[in-house]
Amino acid sequence: xxxxxxxxxxxxxxxxxxxxxxxxxxxxxxxxxxxxxxxxxxxxxxxxxxxxxxxxxxxxxxxxxxxxxxxxxxxxxxxxxxxxxxxxxxxxxxxxxxxxxxxxxxxxxxxxxxxxxxxxxxxxxxxxxxxxxxxxxxxxxxxxxxxxxxxxxxxxxxxxxxxxxxxxxxxxxxxxxxxxxxxxxxxxxxxxxxxxxxxxxxx
Amino acid sequence: xxxxxxxxxxxxxxxxxxxxxxxxxxxxxxxxxxxxxxxxxxxxxxxxxxxxxxxxxxxxxxxxxxxxxxxxxxxxxxxxxxxxxxxxxxxxxxxxxxxxxxxxxxxxxxxxxxxxxxxxxxxxxxxxxxxxxxxxxxxxxxxxxxxxxxxxxxxxxxxxxxxxxxxxxxxxxxxxxxxxxxxxxxxxxxxxxxxxxxxxxxxxxxxxxxxxxxxxxxxxxxxxxxxxxxxxxxxxxxxxxxxxxxxxxxxxxxxxxxxxx
Numbered sequence: 436x437x438x439x440x441x442x443x444x445x446x447x448x449x450x451x452x453x454x455x456x457x458x459x460x461x462x463x464x465x466x467x468x469x470x471x472x473x474x475x476x477x478x479x480x481x482x483x484x485x486x487x488x489x490x491x492x493x494x495x496x497x498x499x500x501x502x503x504x505x506x507x508x509x510x511x512x513x514x515x516x517x518x519x520x521x522x523x524x525x526x527x528x529x530x531x532x533x534x535x536x537x538x539x540x541x542x543x544x545x546x547x548x549x550x551x552x553x554x555x556x557x558x559x560x561x562x563x564x565x566x567x568x569x570x571x572x573x574x575x576x577x578x579x580x581x582x583x584x585x586x587x588x589x590x591x592x593x594x595x596x597x598x599x600x601x602x603x604x605x606x607x608x609x610x611x612x613x614x615x616x617x618x619x620x621x622x623x624x625x626x627x628x629x630x631x632x633x634x635x636x637x638x
Numbered sequence: 639x640x641x642x643x644x645x646x647x648x649x650x651x652x653x654x655x656x657x658x659x660x661x662x663x664x665x666x667x668x669x670x671x672x673x674x675x676x677x678x679x680x681x682x683x684x685x686x687x688x689x690x691x692x693x694x695x696x697x698x699x700x701x702x703x704x705x706x707x708x709x710x711x712x713x714x715x716x717x718x719x720x721x722x723x724x725x726x727x728x729x730x731x732x733x734x735x736x737x738x739x740x741x742x743x744x745x746x747x748x749x750x751x752x753x754x755x756x757x758x759x760x761x762x763x764x765x766x767x768x769x770x771x772x773x774x775x776x777x778x779x780x781x782x783x784x785x786x787x788x789x790x791x792x793x794x795x796x797x798x799x800x801x802x803x804x805x806x807x808x809x810x811x812x813x814x815x816x817x818x819x820x821x822x823x824x825x826x827x828x829x830x831x832x833x834x835x836x837x838x839x840x841x842x843x844x845x846x847x848x849x850x851x852x853x854x855x856x857x858x859x860x861x862x863x864x865x866x867x868x869x870x871x872x873x874x875x876x877x878x879x880x881x882x883x884x885x886x887x888x889x890x891x892x893x894x895x896x897x898x899x
Contacts, residue, residue: 552656559663569674571667581660588656592648596641605642612642616649 441618442471444625452632459503460579460628466495467625486539490530493540497522497547500554500583507576508557522550541594548591555584568637575634582627589620689872690799697802704757712749715742751776758805766801767793770808770826770837777812783824785812790829796895803869804837804893807877810862811839811889819843819887830895837891845887851879 448464455461470492477488501519509515526543534540558580568574593616719742726735761769767789774787795801808826815821821843829836846854854860855867870877875893882888 556659559659563663563666563670566670569667569671571664577663584656584659585653588652589649592652593645596645596648609641609645612645616645 437615437618437622441621442468444622445471447625447629448632451629455632455636458575458632458636459499461632463496463499463503464625464628464632466492466499470495481537487536489539490536490543493544493547494523494526497526497550500551503579504554504558508554508561518550522547541597545591545594548587548594551583551587552591555580555587559584573634574637575631576637578627578631578634582624582631585627586620586624590617593617593620686872689868693799693803693869693872700756704753707749707756708753712746712753715746715749718742719746755809761801761805762798765793765795766804767828769801769805770828773805773809773812774824774826777816777824780816783816783821785824786826788825788827790827791831793828793830793835794895796835800835800873800893800895803873803875804835804891807866807869807875807891808837808839810866814862815839815841815843815845819845833894835893835895837893838888839891840882840886840888842885843887845881845889846879847881848879851877 445464445467448461449468452458452461452464470488473488498519501515501522505512505515509518525546526540529543530536530540534542558576562568562571562574562577562580568577571577593613597613719739722735722739722742726732726739729735758769758772760772771787771789774785777783777785796804812824812826815824819841821841824839824841824843827838827840829838851863854863866877870891870893873893875891878890878892880888880890
């Protein structure tokens with residue numbers, strides 16, 4: 436039930452943001468649902484649990500979240516491209532030469548999640564510094580930051596601890612717990628993104 | 639079970655930290671909003687003080703000019719008239735002297751009127767009601783306009799600033815109506831309910847509506863209309879222009895009041 440809700444939850448921001456298709460977070464929601472849809476297809480093709488779609492989705496997620504923050508928190512374009520380049524290079528290198536594309540690059544994803552935490556905190560700092568937004572609850576950017584910060588904070592710890600799951604005695608319980616927590620976070624993120632995309636673009 | 643506990647604890651801690659950041663942002667922003675509201679309130683108060691000061695100095699200047707006219711120029715002209723009367727007894731060219739005396743009488747009357755307009759003493763001593771009656775009487779002296787004042791409910795004495803501002807606004811409005819609207823009749827009505835006084839100036843000339851009034855306010859010039867707005871703002875009053883029928887225009891002024899006595 437939770438899995439189904441999690442798979443379908445990206446529909447919320449997609450529907451809420453139909454009129455805001457120029458927002459990168461709307462495309463992020465589209466990528467999420469495509470990823471959720473492709474996972475069973477890939478599983479059937481390879482007759483095994485392969486993480487190529489998840490790795491590719493992690494790259495897309497990184498690009499879209501960075502692009503979302505590009506004009507909002509990055510004072511200079513060069514810094515944005517440099518940081519994005521470094522992050523993508525790190526993930527691609529690590530996946531190619533260490534984990535491989537068919538296994539989930541958890542370390543790479545954890546690094547991405549730290550970056551998202553940093554970006555969202557930076558986003559909050561920008562809101563407070565610029566004081567362009569007076570009523571936060573009406574701001575799309577504020578809700579987007581909440582969605583990204585909560586999701587990244589929760590998921591970061593989950594990804595960080597997955598190494599221990601493999602060696603733990605109660606592996607099955609832990610996997611179930613991991614799934615429950617991650618799916619809950621995913622649903623919460625999509626609800627918050629739907630709120631963000633339902634708001635008007637900040638002036 | 640130990641690892642499960644760590645996972646739950648860790649995720650909870652991370653989420654709590656995230657919530658802490660969000661809460662901090664919300665509380666900080668709330669504080670910023672409160673301080674902005676406070677700054678706006680102080681600015682508004684300062685603006686109001688400046689407005690009142692400018693109106694006060696304008697009134698003081700008017701009083702000074704009125705006093706000069708009334709106490710200095712008018713007696714001088716009266717003396718000239720007296721000399722002319724004495725001269726008329728001694729000289730033969732009496733029609734010329736009579737004409738000069740008539741012109742002097744006219745000048746004296748004009749000076750008195752100007753002095754009265756600048757410093758309406760009835761307003762200070764007898765209040766707004768009597769002053770509006772006097773204003774209507776003065777307008778009614780002209781043959782082309784029939785002017786009347788109707789008091790629907792007795793007006794109490796109001797703070798000096800309120801009475802003066804309301805009187806000046808009605809004075810400016812009637813002046814504008816006579817100058818631009820060319821009415822045949824003009825009525826000033828006043829009524830008061832606890833906490834509010836309402837003045838209505840109605841006429842059958844070529845009036846303006848609220849929309850046109852708002853447009854005129856932003857045009858170059860229109861000093862009279864801008865003065866009306868400034869005066870009304872100084873006493874938190876409002877004005878509304880309306881076309882009631884084809885040939886009836888009204889201007890309604892509503893002011894909050896605190897009775898003095």
